[in-house]
Amino acid sequence: MRAVTWQGKRDVRVEDVPDPTIQEPTDVIIEVTSSGLCGSDLHLYETLGAFLHPGDVLGHEPMGRVVATGSAITDLRVGDRVVVPFQIACGRCWMCQHDLQTQCETTQVREHGMGAALFGYTDLYGSVPGGQAELLRVPHADYGPIKVEDGPDDDRFLFLSDVLPTAWQGVRYAGVVPGDVLVVLGLGPIGEMAARVALQQGVRVIGVDRVPARLERSRTLGVDVLELGSDLVEEVLSRTDGRGADAVLDAVGMEAHGSPVAEVAQKVASRLPDALARPLMTSASTDRLEALKTAVALVRRGGTVSLSGVYAGAADPLPMQTIFDKQLTLKMGQANVRRWLEEMLPLVQDPSDPLGLETFATHHRPLEEAPAAYAAFQAKDDDMIKTVFRP
Ligand code: NAD
Ligand code: ZN
Ligand code: ZN
Numbered sequence: 001m002r003a004v005t006w007q008g009k010r011d012v013r014v015e016d017v018p019d020p021t022i023q024e025p026t027d028v029i030i031e032v033t034s035s036g037l038c039g040s041d042l043h044l045y046e047t048l049g050a051f052l053h054p055g056d057v058l059g060h061e062p063m064g065r066v067v068a069t070g071s072a073i074t075d076l077r078v079g080d081r082v083v084v085p086f087q088i089a090c091g092r093c094w095m096c097q098h099d100l101q102t103q104c105e106t107t108q109v110r111e112h113g114m115g116a117a118l119f120g121y122t123d124l125y126g127s128v129p130g131g132q133a134e135l136l137r138v139p140h141a142d143y144g145p146i147k148v149e150d151g152p153d154d155d156r157f158l159f160l161s162d163v164l165p166t167a168w169q170g171v172r173y174a175g176v177v178p179g180d181v182l183v184v185l186g187l188g189p190i191g192e193m194a195a196r197v198a199l200q201q202g203v204r205v206i207g208v209d210r211v212p213a214r215l216e217r218s219r220t221l222g223v224d225v226l227e228l229g230s231d232l233v234e235e236v237l238s239r240t241d242g243r244g245a246d247a248v249l250d251a252v253g254m255e256a257h258g259s260p261v262a263e264v265a266q267k268v269a270s271r272l273p274d275a276l277a278r279p280l281m282t283s284a285s286t287d288r289l290e291a292l293k294t295a296v297a298l299v300r301r302g303g304t305v306s307l308s309g310v311y312a313g314a315a316d317p318l319p320m321q322t323i324f325d326k327q328l329t330l331k332m333g334q335a336n337v338r339r340w341l342e343e344m345l346p347l348v349q350d351p352s353d354p355l356g357l358e359t360f361a362t363h364h365r366p367l368e369e370a371p372a373a374y375a376a377f378q379a380k381d382d383d384m385i386k387t388v389f390r391p
Helices: 039-046 152-160 163-174 189-198 211-222 232-239 263-270 276-286 287-297 320-325 337-351 367-379
Strands: 002-008 012-014 028-037 062-069 081-083 136-139 181-185 203-208 224-227 245-250 299-307 329-332 361-367 385-391
Touching: 002 367, 012 367, 028 152, 028 367, 062 136, 062 152, 081 152, 152 163, 152 337, 152 385, 163 189, 163 245, 163 299, 163 329, 163 337, 181 189, 181 287, 189 203, 189 211, 189 367, 203 232, 211 224, 224 232, 232 287, 245 276, 245 287, 263 276, 287 299, 287 385, 361 367, 367 385
Parallel strands: 181 203, 181 245, 203 224, 245 299, 299 329, 361 385
Antiparallel strands: 002 012, 028 062, 028 136, 028 385, 062 081
16 A cells, blocks of 8 residues: 655655554554644654654544454444544543543553554554555554544544544633633644634634734634734733733644754753753753743733643753742643544534534645645645645
């Protein structure tokens, strides 16, 4: 089959790789019909090369049709249309039972002290081949895949794999209620979807980014947009009776603009034990916390900072004095997809498509165009916000 493979920093290629096969009774194989390109793929493309091997298959936002089932699969049949959550969870362990599917104790990647295995996320998260491919092996398919109806376009359901639950969790973790002010940092796919969810819930949204096309698209949704570079603290205070936002959602993560990652230091540090890595990271890349520090600055006292953006690598110092003094609540983590399913489904299934899922993707591309799509998404130099591959 054809698949998008990582070959080196900023080097992905579409190659022939062996077709996946059923390996466990709880596996299914799906023929992928749509597969998202995500900001999380860019961490692998740009920053986390130390964890990858040439040939690793990328992608963690797939949907498609079941073409083979393991002997223990009873709820899925060949031909079923499914969306596959980006995390692989068993549904039975203590963590899964407590709706912390990204911490699943069965698939947890113990050697790195990380949470549940993820599709297409290298040695960091279990080395499971990803879904930017023609076929995908889905482990623990007796729990993970979400069966969806025939009829509507793939895009109506596809974002259940990652973008929508990530945005949903980010907004829920922000703890906002109707009338509250939520600042969303970063108006990429995650930030924009979080803004859509929050607006839909009657929350006032202020959005921050630097890319004109992204600011413009969010503005048309009803977001009060601010360009990075303006005096954000002043602007937010003037919109919140001088108090600050009730919550800030960071949809940027560690590769914030204005804070070049000290790549060499990070690469070296990622191979060292923490005690050795920490001094290296503190001297070289404290700015990786740019977005988080901005969030801490914009939130009101007693407010909540909700992190959807990914932070990885060795520990960085936090603005602890301010976090303590402002009595902040920080909530974060990979999104637990199935946890939010019951809340999200009515909006996804509503024929009027209140979240605008069917028009969310800006680009649909054949798999073969992945190298160009990765480069354009990384450069953020045009109107490409969300790309969906159609293998
Ligand atoms: P993206 O790279 O398209 O979006 C990031 C946006 O932030 C860009 O529009 C960029 O211009 C903007 N930005 C950069 N620096 C900024 C700054 N200092 N202040 C404000 N905005 C700034 O990617 P995305 O797909 O939207 O993903 C966003 C983040 O969410 C990534 O870190 C991604 O890994 C993470 N993510 C987390 C989960 C989860 O489960 N928690 C799931 C998916 C994605
Ligand atoms: Zn994703
Ligand atoms: Zn589990």
